[in-house]
Amino acid sequence: MLSHAAALSLFGAFALAAPAPQGALPTLSAMTAPIPPVRSSQVTGPTSHGPFSGTPTVLGALSRPATMMTLPNVPAPSPSYVNPNGLLQNDETVPYQPAGGQGTNGTQPYYHPLSDFDYQSFTLALYQEWIELDLFHNGLATFSVADFEAAGLTAEDRFLIEFMANQEVGHSTMISNILGAAAPAQCTYNYPFKTVREFIDFNQRLTRFGESGVYGFLGHLDSRAAATLLLQAITTEARQQLIFRQFNGQFPMPVWFEVGIPQSWAWTLLAPYISSCPANNTRLAWQNFPSLTVLNEPNPNKIDPQINPNVSSAVTGSDPSNSTVVASSNYCPNATAVGSDCSAAISHNRTLPLSYPGRPIYLQWGNAGQAVGPNNSYVTSRSPTADAPRYAMFVNQLNATYVPLMNISGNTGVAIQPNTSTFAGDPTINGTSFIVVTSQNVYVTPFNLSNINPFVFAGPVLYSSG
Numbered sequence: 001m002l003s004h005a006a007a008l009s010l011f012g013a014f015a016l017a018a019p020a021p022q023g024a025l026p027t028l029s030a031m032t033a034p035i036p037p038v039r040s041s042q043v044t045g046p047t048s049h050g051p052f053s054g055t056p057t058v059l060g061a062l063s064r065p066a067t068m069m070t071l072p073n074v075p076a077p078s079p080s081y082v083n084p085n086g087l088l089q090n091d092e093t094v095p096y097q098p099a100g101g102q103g104t105n106g107t108q109p110y111y112h113p114l115s116d117f118d119y120q121s122f123t124l125a126l127y128q129e130w131i132e133l134d135l136f137h138n139g140l141a142t143f144s145v146a147d148f149e150a151a152g153l154t155a156e157d158r159f160l161i162e163f164m165a166n167q168e169v170g171h172s173t174m175i176s177n178i179l180g181a182a183a184p185a186q187c188t189y190n191y192p193f194k195t196v197r198e199f200i201d202f203n204q205r206l207t208r209f210g211e212s213g214v215y216g217f218l219g220h221l222d223s224r225a226a227a228t229l230l231l232q233a234i235t236t237e238a239r240q241q242l243i244f245r246q247f248n249g250q251f252p253m254p255v256w257f258e259v260g261i262p263q264s265w266a267w268t269l270l271a272p273y274i275s276s277c278p279a280n281n282t283r284l285a286w287q288n289f290p291s292l293t294v295l296n297e298p299n300p301n302k303i304d305p306q307i308n309p310n311v312s313s314a315v316t317g318s319d320p321s322n323s324t325v326v327a328s329s330n331y332c333p334n335a336t337a338v339g340s341d342c343s344a345a346i347s348h349n350r351t352l353p354l355s356y357p358g359r360p361i362y363l364q365w366g367n368a369g370q371a372v373g374p375n376n377s378y379v380t381s382r383s384p385t386a387d388a389p390r391y392a393m394f395v396n397q398l399n400a401t402y403v404p405l406m407n408i409s410g411n412t413g414v415a416i417q418p419n420t421s422t423f424a425g426d427p428t429i430n431g432t433s434f435i436v437v438t439s440q441n442v443y444v445t446p447f448n449l450s451n452i453n454p455f456v457f458a459g460p461v462l463y464s465s466g
Contacts, residue, residue: 040133049138049189050275052188052276054376056371058283060377070383103224110223112178112223113178115223124213124267124286125214126179128210128270129172130172130186130187132165132210134189137165139193139203152333153196167236170233184277188275190275191273192320193320197323199320201248205318205432208318209261211258212434213261214230214237214260215234215259216266218260248342249300249342251350254430255396256422259434260449261395262450264286264287264456265459267288268289268317269460271374272372275374288380289457290381290458291317291458292363292366293363293365294314294435294461295364295412296310296360296361297464298313298464299321300342301323301331301333303335303342303352304330305355307330308330315461353466354465357417357420357429358416358417359417360414360415361417362414363405363413365459366380367380367411383456386439386457389439390441394420394435394463395436396430396431399422402438405437430466432464436460439455
């Protein structure tokens, strides 16, 4: 709970200096308040990175016995509130405050988890903030000034990345304070990029599923007070994702709505990049699904993404697209024509889209039982109800769209990119979409998307659809 002094430092405080002469305005001077410490110091040089090579001391997600294997399909309750005329239906709580709402009755807010669901959700969010703090610093330390400038990123752009790392110091500190003594510490990571372009592409993918992962659980948290603080952090991350798209020469916001995904999807995407963690780090309860790879991922480094689409363009999870295999004649950072240029810019509009409805997407999935994540101590799994790969599920914006898998052979299959819209004029499959392979085409909505988890056979993978 915030102290009075800490609350003053958040919102700004001023003290009257000396009594002002008659008729004159008083002179205001800043009041000094205690500065809350951060949990992590700023690391500006290279740090240790690479895959885990030891022996795990524990295997599997944190768990207790489950009360059921799948959730029942319970009808929505009858609404207790209906407004047929736009007028106030009940007396106001206090003047100018309509009746209703949560936490509006004068009760002091409690900024801590109120359930295992809350605690595990915030713990996942902290793992995400820790990797972003390390990642942004690591890219700045790994590549030279010449490397960044060759990618069109100036000293001012690099400072923006540094400032985004500073933001993660605040986010990780805040979530640690929410969680309390058992909040996990920062880990060691293994990154898949080899060039500045790949570093930026990986950033825009990582911040995409970090943002979407929080949107997926934010409305389900029992602690509304803690959810409010997390919302104020994740809106900053949304801006980071937009900026990294601009740095990568992609249209910054090609959707009308931002998508939310379940925690197990976010953890499946995040875990492969964590090499090792301190032995006593709090473990996660979320599922690690088998991996999913798009073998012909549209490469945002190409002028025409459909030229040689299968040459080193496979993307697993949220790996970046390979920037070194594109022919110079098709390398869009070097292009100058409007519609072809994808150098860093506030906005670019591509003449040739990255993907299109009807495009065949070649998928390959991994197996259950594979060691993954910190210290190789988590294991990929699928529920018994995920008995076979039958559908590819495309999730973006407000929509979840299933298409049948075709040409299934072993661990591979083909899906056709669907032609679907949220509303007229807004193609759903745009931006960076999520694909999972499922055994059933269960009806879900943005608020209960996690109901598909017992039927997820593999994935998700991030698909560059715009």
